[in-house]
Amino acid sequence: MPAFAEGEILVIQSVKIAPYEEALNGFISAQDQKIKQVVLTETQSFDIRDEIERTQPPLILAIGRDALMNVKDIRDIPVIYIMVLSPNQILDNSQNFYGINMNVHPEKQLEAFIGAIPKLKNIGLIYNPDNTGELAEEAARAAEKKEVSLVIKKAEKAGDVVNALKGMAESINAFWMFPDVTLLTPESMELLLITSIEKEIPLLTFSTKYLEMGAILSVAVDPYDMGIQAGELAQKILAGDNHKESRLIFARKGVITLNKKVAGKIGIELKQYEELHEKKD
Structure with a gap:
């Protein structure tokens, strides 16, 4: 595995609610990296740039709309987002963002x-x-x-x-x-x-x-299976597959x-x- 895949995946989660936790559990089950979880509603004065500089994550998982808002300006690390309605309102065409559709x-x-x-x-x-x-x-x-x-x-x-x-x-x-x-x-x-x-x-x-x-x-959508999809996608990205054709893919299980x-x-x-x-x- 390439050197950039070392370290803990940084998980930014909007809030601690059951669907988001299910999605996270699915993600953890489907990939091999350790994670560091940050729940925005439980963290005061969180600065994403400081966190990245300190932990050097190979990939970021954003769970929920506020989480995606928090990481939308990141350009040098792959970001996967899940459980987000209308992500086009938040993102431009940045090539380092990948998502699982809410449909x-x-x-x-x-x-x-x-x-x-x-x-x-x-x-x-x-x-x-x-x-x-x-x-x-x-x-x-x-x-x-x-x-x-x-x-x-x-x-x-x-x-x-x-x-x-x-x-x-x-x-x-x-x-x-x-x-x-x-x-x-x-x-x-x-x-x-x-x-x-x-x-x-x-x-x-x-x-x-x-x-x-x-x-x-x-x-x-099934949050747990959506998390599994995100985990499988993370594995591909960290293995060097840029996954250029699928920046936003449909949830596979309803x-x-x-x-x-x-x-x-x-x-x-x-x-x-x-x-x-x-x-x-």
Whole structure:
């Protein structure tokens, strides 16, 4: 192993919560380096440059949005980030950053949606081109494969969601929520939930927390497996593989959770699914 791979991997973690800890455990299980963990909410006056100069880490793992914000200006050390929504809002095109997407591949999500609701034909989708443009393109290709129609609207700010949703509400029989922090404001969520109930449009989402608000199906990432992916990627980088073609890769495993109570209220019968795996190459 090359000399730059010596030393402890520096793990910067936004906060100590269960999903982040699961992701870290997955990371530890998948690679051989020792780690040094820094939890930002438990550390006063942390300076990333001082820490790097003192410990000389061969690689940095950032877990969570605040952690990525903390390391975004690092250029001379490879950085892997996980559990971050809309990383494009934080990063430029720096070649030393690698991430695991907060989504499984859209084609796999669609398989779950159609598997649970076989009658899906017209799915609404609102996205911000700056944050989730590439994801929307993947979703459009996946929908074409699955012979499902996507009604797609752009919204560059949360205020645009109102008109975008009004313009599609009568022509869709489901709405696909994207992980875009620009659009998922409390106001936007309230509008989506009201529209879902009034128009009997099921909300399909990427996180179980939105099930608690009124969505009927989520395809959420598995934090532990995401950590394993990050660990496998770290091994490749530290072995000298620059991994140039995959700066941001999809999570390979999704966990499907259903909200049958809400589904029943809007007249949707759901089939039961539990896990979704993306095939490894």
